[in-house]
Amino acid sequence: MQNYKAMFLMLVVAVSVWACAKPAPKEELNVKRANVTSVTATVQKIDLKKRVVTIRGSEGDVRKVHVGKEVVNLPQVRVGDKVAVDYYESFAVRMAKPGEVRDEVRGMVGRAKPGEKPEYVEESETTVTADILDLDKARETVTLKGPDGDVVVVQVADPANLDKVKVGDTIVITYTEALAIAVRTVK
Numbered sequence: 001m002q003n004y005k006a007m008f009l010m011l012v013v014a015v016s017v018w019a020c021a022k023p024a025p026k027e028e029l030n031v032k033r034a035n036v037t038s039v040t041a042t043v044q045k046i047d048l049k050k051r052v053v054t055i056r057g058s059e060g061d062v063r064k065v066h067v068g069k070e071v072v073n074l075p076q077v078r079v080g081d082k083v084a085v086d087y088y089e090s091f092a093v094r095m096a097k098p099g100e101v102r103d104e105v106r107g108m109v110g111r112a113k114p115g116e117k118p119e120y121v122e123e124s125e126t127t128v129t130a131d132i133l134d135l136d137k138a139r140e141t142v143t144l145k146g147p148d149g150d151v152v153v154v155q156v157a158d159p160a161n162l163d164k165v166k167v168g169d170t171i172v173i174t175y176t177e178a179l180a181i182a183v184r185t186v187k
Helices: 002-020 159-165
Strands: 030-047 052-057 062-066 080-095 103-111 118-134 141-144 150-154 170-184
Touching: none
Parallel strands: none
Antiparallel strands: 030 052, 030 080, 052 062, 080 170, 103 118, 118 141, 118 170, 141 150
8 A cells, every 4th residue: 555655646746746847938039140241451542622532442332432521530541541441230139128218329439539440330220119010921911010110021030030939929139230441552
């Protein structure tokens, strides 16, 4: 009889443990993508009055670029100078914390000091929360409602991420872009 009681007790404990066990956690949504593009061009012509600089890229393509007044050292640029342009873009998506609401834009602008070769840096970061209104796995799209009430349908880059969310979830989207331009003299 003792063996039956022990076996019964073990069975009760096993069933209790099994009943209390949590299902395997759903994989968290954590999307991160970034891209950097760098281009070097040579200054071909400068019109200081109109603030237009003509540059030739490494592939031979010629472009005219209007240079804003924030580039205070434009008169120092000479024909033959190399212009380096770097463009950075990143995108991140994660699940929002309970009650988290974000709708913010941060930015930064920098430029060369007077007397230095022209340089310009601009960065902006936008972070918003969005509610998932609809998921369409066949079309690989998600319908989002942003903090301003606008509704957009977005193509999903990785359809596996659709299994990590459901209608009614709130996500946080952060988009960052930065542009850096620097002039270097060729010797």
